[in-house]
Amino acid sequence: MSNEIxxxxxxxxxxxxxxxxxxxxRHEKRSFxxxxxxxxxxxxxxxxxxxxxxxxxxxxxxxxxxVAVIGSAxxxxxxxxxxPIGGIAGTSTYVNMRFPFxxxxxxxxxxxxxxxxxxxxxxxxxxxxFGIIVHTLFPTAAWxxxxxxxxxxxxxxxxxxxxxxxxxxxxxxxxxxxFMLIAGVGAMIxxxxxxxxAGLMSIQPQNPAPLNVGITQVVGMYIAGGIITxxxxxxxKRAIGGAMGWVIQIIVFQVYMLTGSAMLMLATxxxxxxxxxxxxxxxxxxxxxxxxxxxxxxxNNLYNGALSFNTWIHIKKYWxxxxxxxxxxxxxxxxxxxxxxxxxxFMKFLTLLGKILPAIGGVLIADFxxxxxxxxxxxxxxxxxxxxxxxxxxxxxxxxxxxxxxxIGGWVMKWGIAALNGLILGFVIYIVLAIILDAAGVKLExxxxxxxxxxV
Amino acid sequence: MLILVIIALIIIVLGAMNxxxxxxxxxxxxxxxxxxxxxxxxxxPRIAKLKDLKEIGNRSVQLNWLxxxxxxxxxxxxxxxxxxxxxxxxxxxxxxxxxxxxxxSGFNIFIAVKQTKAxxxx
Numbered sequence: 001m002s003n004e005i006x007x008x009x010x011x012x013x014x015x016x017x018x019x020x021x022x023x024x025x026r027h028e029k030r031s032f033x034x035x036x037x038x039x040x041x042x043x044x045x046x047x048x049x050x051x052x053x054x055x056x057x058x059x060x061x062x063x064x065x066x067v068a069v070i071g072s073a074x075x076x077x078x079x080x081x082x083x084p085i086g087g088i089a090g091t092s093t094y095v096n097m098r099f100p101f102x103x104x105x106x107x108x109x110x111x112x113x114x115x116x117x118x119x120x121x122x123x124x125x126x127x128x129x130f131g132i133i134v135h136t137l138f139p140t141a142a143w144x145x146x147x148x149x150x151x152x153x154x155x156x157x158x159x160x161x162x163x164x165x166x167x168x169x170x171x172x173x174x175x176x177x178x179f180m181l182i183a184g185v186g187a188m189i190x191x192x193x194x195x196x197x198a199g200l201m202s203i204q205p206q207n208p209a210p211l212n213v214g215i216t217q218v219v220g221m222y223i224a225g226g227i228i229t230x231x232x233x234x235x236x237k238r239a240i241g242g243a244m245g246w247v248i249q250i251i252v253f254q255v256y257m258l259t260g261s262a263m264l265m266l267a268t269x270x271x272x273x274x275x276x277x278x279x280x281x282x283x284x285x286x287x288x289x290x291x292x293x294x295x296x297x298x299x300n301n302l303y304n305g306a307l308s309f310n311t312w313i314h315i316k317k318y319w320x321x322x323x324x325x326x327x328x329x330x331x332x333x334x335x336x337x338x339x340x341x342x343x344x345x346f347m348k349f350l351t352l353l354g355k356i357l358p359a360i361g362g363v364l365i366a367d368f369x370x371x372x373x374x375x376x377x378x379x380x381x382x383x384x385x386x387x388x389x390x391x392x393x394x395x396x397x398x399x400x401x402x403x404x405x406x407x408i409g410g411w412v413m414k415w416g417i418a419a420l421n422g423l424i425l426g427f428v429i430y431i432v433l434a435i436i437l438d439a440a441g442v443k444l445e446x447x448x449x450x451x452x453x454x455x456v
Numbered sequence: 457m458l459i460l461v462i463i464a465l466i467i468i469v470l471g472a473m474n475x476x477x478x479x480x481x482x483x484x485x486x487x488x489x490x491x492x493x494x495x496x497x498x499x500x501p502r503i504a505k506l507k508d509l510k511e512i513g514n515r516s517v518q519l520n521w522l523x524x525x526x527x528x529x530x531x532x533x534x535x536x537x538x539x540x541x542x543x544x545x546x547x548x549x550x551x552x553x554x555x556x557x558x559x560x561s562g563f564n565i566f567i568a569v570k571q572t573k574a575x576x577x578x
Contacts, residue, residue, distance in 0.1 A: 181487065
């Protein structure tokens with residue numbers, strides 16, 4: 001009897017594991033602290049310290065703090081709005097994307113966000129940063145050349161992602177408080193070498209940049225995470241829990257980590273964070289931990305990317321992980337050999353992500369909060385699928401809104417903050433088009449797809 | 457858990473004692489000590505009203521992870537050149553205390569997972 005009741009409440013079959021295509025059942029939901037800790041685990045990676053370092057190279061301390069706060073506030077708003085979607089629907093971002101983009105759209109945009117941006121882009125960048133750390137530790141060794149170390153580091157990460165992801169997941173856990181502390185150590189070294197806090201405030205950067213460029217870089221650094229918050233918040237017991245967890249980690253801990261490493265770079269004027277920390281006396285033990293944390297974080301990038309590719313490439317996941325990882329290693333090696341420890345490729349990568357991803361988040365938010373409200377769908381019933389439910393193959397309004405929002409916000413508009421422009425344009429274009437066309441009786445959706453009990 | 461709380465208190469005292477010689481060293485000792493202290497002391501109110509053994513185990517695992525990871529951070533940082541003191545006796549003592557904290561909290565996690573079937577990763 002109890003099984004029948006459960007079947008009525010949760011009529012799904014979790015065929016792919018981890019509830020990747022179906023809603024998370026009630027008994028698997030987690031507390032606020034669990035959700036918060038998982039978000040922190042994602043935030044705690046060496047790339048955040050590098051992000052802070054790039055800010056320190058471009059801004060005075062006052063402006064660096066301003067850039068960190070405004071960029072993080074934008075991310076807090078984006079993630080604070082996308083996280084409750086996962087909490088209410090109980091499904092991952094790619095499943096939620098079926099509503100504003102259609103079934104094919106969720107595969108395409110899910111692949112852009114998780115597969116290309118995280119699985120290949122971030123994987124390559126972090127493998128390259130790994131190469132820089134190894135080179136900083138062993139500057140004269142041939143095997144520690146930035147390009148060489150990026151390649152063998154990336155290959156090792158692929159191997160662990162394929163065979164040992166679950167076994168290594170807990171290692172990320174160990175690294176979270178460590179990363180928090182090392183950002184504080186960076187700030188301490190910065191204050192010490194910069195002649196105290198007052199001295200640090202008076203230092204001007206060698207290569208100053210406009211504020212909006214820095215803000216776009218901060219947003220670009222974590223915008224992919226801000227859009228896919230539902231992947232974690234779907235496990236939250238209360239919908240608000242995921243949003244709170246996201247906002248606190250971004251506003252408090254990201255600002256702290258960015259500012260800490262910015263202070264370090266501003267004071268030392270070094271080319272990279274690893275070099276500045278080592279020269280400042282943070283110790284080799286610190287770096288070994290950083291390498292371990294980096295390694296496991298990058299495993300996650302590859303793993304999540306492979307999951308998104310797997311929604312439309314139906315082969316064994318380890319083959320996808322292998323190919324995706326090899327592409328990432330190739331890019332990491334190329335950047336490592338051509339740019340070495342220069343921060344330029346990292347800044348360009350962050351700026352690009354800050355331009356191309358926000359519009360996707362804007363459309364998702366607009367569809368869930370405004371369009372579904374306009375259609376008089378009760379808040380707690382939005383994005384609730386069930387077996388046998390029919391959804392569109394393509395929601396063309398969502399596609400056009402993302403295309404226009406990205407192009408105008410990222411490349412046509414020469415003022416404002418590119419990341420924010422894209423987000424707002426995607427949001428506004430979708431609402432205007434969807435509501436006007438809907439009122440005019442024009443169909444927003446093309447084709448039809450029936451969801452089965454596996455959520456496919 | 458009580459031993460872990462006492463270890464945290466000793467690290468706090470060591471930090472306060474060496475504040476005048478190197479305030480950064482004093483500060484990092486205080487941060488590590490206070491987080492470990494809170495991790496240890498918070499367990500008691502968090503499990504006081506719980507009756508489900510597995511849930512008690514989950515809470516214990518959560519807080520012991522915090523103590524363990526901050527202990528590893530302490531081990532990595534206390535011996536770093538930036539936090540060096542004139543006499544290295546204090547950093548060595550703090551390092552050994554962190555090693556003990558890491559071992560004890562690791563043991564606590566193992567026991568909680570084994571005996572209460574708690575989740576290894578929250």
